[in-house]
Amino acid sequence: MRITAVTAVPFVLPYRRPFHMASGTVLEAAHVLIRIETDEGPMGVAEAVSRSMIYGESQASIVEAVRSWFAPALAGLDPFEVESAQKVLRSVVANDTTKGAIDIALHDLRGKAVGESTWxxxxxxxxxxxxxxxxxxxxxxxxxxxxxxxxxxxxxxxxxxxxxxxxxxxxxxxxxxxxxxxxxxxxxxxxxxxxxxxxxxxxxxxxxxxxxxxxxxxxxxxxxxxxxxxxxxxxxxxxxxxxxxxxxxxxxxxxxxxxxxxxxxxxxxxxxxxxxxxxxxxxxxxxxxxxxxxxxxxxxxxxxxxxxxxxxxxxxxxxxxxxxxxxxxxxxxxxxxxxxxxxVDPTVAGNGVEIDEDKLAHFRVDS
Known part of the structure; x- marks a missing residue:
């Protein structure tokens, strides 16, 4: 099994009401859906959360980091080569939530590949x-x-x-x-x-x-x-x-x-x-x-x-x-x-996240 694509889909979900804290106010959830595809079918998914006032990452920077750096470097890699994947992620400084989402998506993919829950x-x-x-x-x-x-x-x-x-x-x-x-x-x-x-x-x-x-x-x-x-x-x-x-x-x-x-x-x-x-x-x-x-x-x-x-x-x-x-x-x-x-559901394969494609189409904010 080899990784064929890593994609980043930005989406925005509304808040019921603003959330206030000392570091700022959050008005909406401007997040990014990470998907990792393979040549044998299983696909891993995860979410990257942008909090620029705390981590310095934005929705746009997450998408660009995946497109320019991580997707090309991960292409062709066996998703079960954990340390090789970590080496790719370490090759870029900072961008922690982008890396975290990619790592979670890889775990999701591995669980689906063997038919077992990540849990x-x-x-x-x-x-x-x-x-x-x-x-x-x-x-x-x-x-x-x-x-x-x-x-x-x-x-x-x-x-x-x-x-x-x-x-x-x-x-x-x-x-x-x-x-x-x-x-x-x-x-x-x-x-x-x-x-x-x-x-x-x-x-x-x-x-x-x-x-x-x-x-x-x-x-x-x-x-x-x-x-x-x-x-x-x-x-x-x-x-x-x-x-x-x-x-x-x-x-x-x-x-x-x-x-x-x-x-x-x-x-x-x-x-x-x-x-x-x-x-x-x-x-x-x-x-x-x-x-x-x-x-x-x-x-x-x-x-x-x-x-x-x-x-x-x-x-x-x-x-x-x-x-x-x-x-x-x-x-x-x-x-x-x-x-x-x-x-948690111990019977699911991977993390148990199933994307509603209609909802994603509605809330995504890319072209």
Whole structure:
């Protein structure tokens, strides 16, 4: 079997409402569908998510990177030659979400070729994951109402709360959420690098009182000294996200004491690198949580497949309901969240993503 084509199809899905966070506001899902075709029929698919304000990749840059660099270099390759594919991806710097999507599509292709689920091939640890709902910044009343609705509609009891430079307001919001959700709800925060070390340290006591168990990227990703100060202050563990986008940077975060948890995003690091980062976290007894890249149903299915495959991630809640904030999908069947959990289908071949070609034709934005 040989790869005959790698294509990138840009599409845009509407949001039900804007999503606000410290690093910017997202108004639509401008993503790219990656397809890898072979001479024997099986085809792998995945989703590349553009977040230019965080990763420096746009929809246009992803499409061009596939067209100019990755498609020609992968043509003719045996898709089962994992290290050869990784060498091709490493030959281009940056472009992490493009590479991640290609790697996931290759895993999807391999599973289809052998008639087995990727979930089983990766590890088959659990058939379901507890779901975390991500709350954007906004008024206390609106955010609390959204959290209550997620619990009522889907049984979700784990929440990541976006915070920004107005830390006093953020603490008031967290207190309101704790009153609404009760002591059993799991809460952690994400500052998207918007705070200073001093602000964070001053807030740790109150965060601990409110039962917040993780602080994700409180300070700029390059501020290792600031992170070390926060970690030394204790009370709440730091989770690295944007500062741990590669195996090497994840190793720096964990071994310097800058973080004690990692947000692993398969859409950003693919399955191959994500599994290596996960092994690093487990070896250093650090927590590993499946994060959201702003995925549509495609990325949600692939992230759930990865997270449920490994015991170390399957025991943690995963950010897997972001797709519900989109106005439509381009898959034939979207994930269903019941009693606060999302399930993977162990009977499918590959990742189990089936593209609705009519929906794709409607939402694609290329010629």
């Amino acid at each position: 089983r091939l990766l590890g088959a640890a659990s058939t379901s994951l507890r779901v975390t709902h991500m709350l954007g910044t906004g008024s206390v009343a609106d955010v609390v109402a959204e959290a209550a609705a997620a619990r009522q509609d889907s049984g979700i009891d784990a929440f990541k709360v976006k915070v920004d430079t107005r830390m006093s307001s953020s603490l008031a919001l967290l207190a309101a959420l704790r009153r609404e959700l009760g002591d059993d709800a799991l809460l952690y925060i994400d500052a998207n690098q918007s705070l200073s070390a001093e602000e964070t340290v001053a807030s740790l006591g109150r965060l601990a009182e409110l039962g917040v168990h993780l602080v994700e990227e409180p300070v700029p990703s390059t501020d290792l000294v600031g992170k070390a100060r926060i970690a030394a202050a204790g009370g709440v563990a730091i989770m690295a996200d944007e500062s741990a986008t590669t195996l090497e940077t994840a190793a720096v975060q964990l071994t310097t004491g800058s973080a004690r948890a990692l947000s692993i995003k398969p859409a950003r690091t693919g399955y191959t690198t994500s599994s290596r980062i996960l092994g690093l976290a487990r070896g250093l007894h650090a927590r590993a949580i499946i994060g959201s890249q702003g995925d549509s149903a495609i990325g949600t299915i692939t992230s759930a497949t990865f997270g449920a495959a490994f015991e170390w991630t399957a025991r943690e809640p995963a950010e897997l309901d972001y797709f519900l904030g989109l106005g439509d999908q381009i898959v034939t069947s979207a994930p269903v969240i019941r009693a606060g959990r999302v399930h």
